[in-house]
Amino acid sequence: MAAGQAAIEGADVMLLEKKKMPGRKLRITGKGRCNLTNIAEVSEFIKHFGRNGKFLRQAFARFFSSDLIGFFNEIGLATKIERGGRVFPENDRAQDVADALLKWISRLNVRLHTETSINKLITSDERITGAVTDVKRAIEAEAIIIATGGLSYPLTGSTGDGYRLAESVGHTIVTTRPSLVPLETRENFPKHLVGLRLKNVNAALYIDGRKTAQEFGEMEFTDFGLDGPIILTLSRIAVDALDHGRDVEISIDLKPALDHNKLDARLLREIDQHGKMHFNNLLKELLPMQLIPTCMESVQIPPEKSAHQISSEERKRMRLWMKDFRLYISGHRSYDEAIITAGGVGLKEVNPRTMESRLIKDLYFCGEVLDLDGDTGGYNLQEAFSTGWLAGRSAAKADYNH
Numbered sequence: 001m002a003a004g005q006a007a008i009e010g011a012d013v014m015l016l017e018k019k020k021m022p023g024r025k026l027r028i029t030g031k032g033r034c035n036l037t038n039i040a041e042v043s044e045f046i047k048h049f050g051r052n053g054k055f056l057r058q059a060f061a062r063f064f065s066s067d068l069i070g071f072f073n074e075i076g077l078a079t080k081i082e083r084g085g086r087v088f089p090e091n092d093r094a095q096d097v098a099d100a101l102l103k104w105i106s107r108l109n110v111r112l113h114t115e116t117s118i119n120k121l122i123t124s125d126e127r128i129t130g131a132v133t134d135v136k137r138a139i140e141a142e143a144i145i146i147a148t149g150g151l152s153y154p155l156t157g158s159t160g161d162g163y164r165l166a167e168s169v170g171h172t173i174v175t176t177r178p179s180l181v182p183l184e185t186r187e188n189f190p191k192h193l194v195g196l197r198l199k200n201v202n203a204a205l206y207i208d209g210r211k212t213a214q215e216f217g218e219m220e221f222t223d224f225g226l227d228g229p230i231i232l233t234l235s236r237i238a239v240d241a242l243d244h245g246r247d248v249e250i251s252i253d254l255k256p257a258l259d260h261n262k263l264d265a266r267l268l269r270e271i272d273q274h275g276k277m278h279f280n281n282l283l284k285e286l287l288p289m290q291l292i293p294t295c296m297e298s299v300q301i302p303p304e305k306s307a308h309q310i311s312s313e314e315r316k317r318m319r320l321w322m323k324d325f326r327l328y329i330s331g332h333r334s335y336d337e338a339i340i341t342a343g344g345v346g347l348k349e350v351n352p353r354t355m356e357s358r359l360i361k362d363l364y365f366c367g368e369v370l371d372l373d374g375d376t377g378g379y380n381l382q383e384a385f386s387t388g389w390l391a392g393r394s395a396a397k398a399d400y401n402h
């Protein structure tokens with residue numbers, strides 16, 4: 001996006017890509033479908049980036065979701081809107097998004113060099129003058145845009161080079177950490193629940209015993225712990241807490257539509273209606289099959305016990321377990337499995353109106369390399385495209401000025 005926009009402004013643009021195939025990460029986004037953006041209005045959109053979101057106001061004022069959708073439609077990629085305002089290519093193919101961008105920059109005569117990485121920036125009097133590539137070739141440039149991504153899914157080419165480049169010319173790098181990442185549990189039982197997806201549940205995050213956040217939606221169990229949309233969202237806070245040695249727990253409310261009184265009434269009704277049924281069979285009316293052994297072990301009611309023999313104390317244990325199925329979080333997965341990298345090039349040293357470095361003239365940043373990370377839902381790609389648009393336009397104008 002940055003390269004194409006700079007070319008539209010009349011700049012002579014060279015795009016250096018470390019990998020053989022450009023846009024490898026883009027091609028696997030959204031489980032291969034690419035959730036391009038979200039139609040949430042701007043103030044809502046910004047909230048999905050937490051404290052640093054306001055940095056994006058100017059970029060979004062220039063190029064936002066409707067502009068991005070219009071842009072893709074114009075370059076031949078039809079789009080559709082799905083649940084939660086999430087925008088996808090109409091044919092559900094992330095590959096086509098990357099290919100459409102490549103065709104577009106080729107039409108604009110951007111010179112693409114693949115399998116070429118930038119290893120070093122060259123500056124003179126706090127101004128960028130060029131870069132050195134891994135083939136030891138020095139390139140002169142009137143402006144350079146760093147769009148090297150973060151550290152997550154390193155096989156796609158995002159290996160943190162941009163942080164090292166920025167640091168080498170004096171930029172502050174806010175400590176990075178994996179974000180939107182699955183969480184590991186101390187308990188072993190998720191192993192027996194692999195593949196189980198819970199829909200319409202509420203997951204609350206407890207840090208040092210205090211409820212800090214909650215999310216409603218879908219989650220799943222894996223052989224190491226927890227994954228799925230609401231877990232990834234909670235991981236944005238959980239990882240930071242884990243890295244600071246705090247106690248992290250997740251409490252799952254399996255029946256969020258029923259408060260304690262209503263759930264108790266529901267349990268009583270089930271027990272009355274199925275008095276002769278064994279406890280383990282009764283649970284089939286209330287829980288997914290795969291979860292029943294875990295429940296039985298936790299509430300410690302003998303499986304052969306008839307429903308009408310269940311005491312009020314046992315019924316209370318069932319209710320409490322269903323409203324507060326607790327898991328102790330022992331860690332998080334690595335960058336290899338993180339959707340995004342939190343931290344990065346400090347925003348105080350980047351001009352939000354242009355994306356230009358405040359330290360080195362004619363050096364620009366865009367995308368995940370910046371200290372910006374958003375929720376799932378199309379927010380991160382829009383951030384990358386908007387900051388890319390702005391960096392490209394601004395850098396080309398710098399080109400004219402010299």
Ligand SMILES: Cc1cc2nc3c(=O)[nH]c(=O)nc-3n(C[C@H](O)[C@H](O)[C@H](O)COP(=O)(O)OP(=O)(O)OC[C@H]3O[C@@H](n4cnc5c(N)ncnc54)[C@H](O)[C@@H]3O)c2cc1C
Nearest residue numbers: 018029030035117118148149157158161367368378380381
């Ligand atoms: C599995 C997965 C699914 C995702 N799904 C979604 C989604 O559906 N919607 C959404 O909004 N976000 C999604 N994201 C996040 C989104 O992909 C990123 O936020 C986005 O790709 C960041 O774009 P970027 O251009 O900054 O960096 P990247 O896409 O990481 O691109 C950086 C590029 O720079 C190249 N590079 C690195 N170092 C050098 C160097 N030294 N010299 C030359 N080239 C270099 C890399 O090879 C790479 O091609 C997903 C991420 C993952 C991992």
